[in-house]
Amino acid sequence: MKAGSGSDDKLRRLDEAETIRADAETLPAEWHFMLGGDFNIPVVGTNCVRRIGRLANE
Structure with a gap:
């Protein structure tokens, strides 16, 4: 996943997790x-x- 602590990095990691x-x-x-x-x-x-850890039925 994208490294870094900036807000763009966090959004990219969330997108990758999705x-x-x-x-x-x-x-x-x-x-x-x-x-x-x-x-x-x-x-x-x-x-x-x-x-990533959320269950499919949540």
């Missing part, structure tokens, strides 16, 4: 997925982390 979540939501309901990598996320509670 793409990952949208792809995950196309999986069959009984499937699980694992996501790994260097996400360049400085704080765990950021919007992009919450978006």
